[in-house]
Amino acid sequence: MRVDPLKKSIWVFHLNTGSCNACDIEILDALTPYFDVERFGIKLVASPRHADLVLLTGPITRKTLPKVINALRAVPRPRYVLAIGACAVGGGIWYDTYSVIGGVEELKKILEENGIEIDRIVYVPGCPARPEAIIYGVAVLLGLVEQKVHGEVKIAE
């Protein structure tokens, strides 16, 4: 299915999947008048049904997994996910713990099995990610700025 890109302001839904709350506090910080993301049209909404972008924090614990799937299913297309923090990107310090599935990479596979498509995922590393890093992540997601990091392979002479 072809999905039209987002044309209007981006509304975000905050989804905590078992994070330590530091990343969540950074998200709240980004929403305060100090960073005032509403000047970019980024607005926090209370229901995933109203959201374009899901701000996902935490390594996705087994307990939260069914709820995460339900929440992501409720998001209308185009469906974007911003994986915030080391936990969401690669599992962080809990990446091989028994009780977590280990980040959005693993979640993507489970979602595919459930027939839920994510149109775009942007990974924001950091533990926690700075509010500026989150704003930058949204800009990368919307294609407003060029991504700075590129994987590289160096050879030691």
Next chain:
Amino acid sequence: MSLKKLLKPFKLISIARRSGVVTVLYPYQKSLITTEFRGKISIDATKCMGCGACVNACPPNALTLSRRDDTIILNYFIGRCIFCGRCAEVCPVGAITVTHEFELASTSTRDLNESLVHRIERCSGCGGGLGATSRMLQYVILHSPASENYVHLCPDCRKKKLIQSLAMKMGARTEDYEG
């Protein structure tokens, strides 16, 4: 409507005027970064010797060491790094520096990997793999000069050399031992 309610907007305006504008202009302005801020680490390819001390210290295993054929690969996955700086602390040659880089958002986790490939040395006796890089050997020689005579040999060749030198001392002919 009471007068108090009518005057509320004016009260708010006066409060807002007193506190002024607090919103930072990021991204049009540099963000506030103190000297203590820890961002992404950078590994100096001209200094790193592939010893793996940083890999041992890294709490989330963002740094991993793997061996493939004749190479040792030090991989840094930024996505799992918690920016603790322990790797920079333990690196014996100071190859790791903690930068202030935090704008690391990426559309794929593949872009979040950085690798450093080291070639491993060969044993000067039998030519087998030694499991160490030439910089590691240099480091060992620098810190314990006596090791210079056997550091380029693999454990088997080292044993052979020791037995040979012992036997020589006892007056045996070396040909007997080389079969």
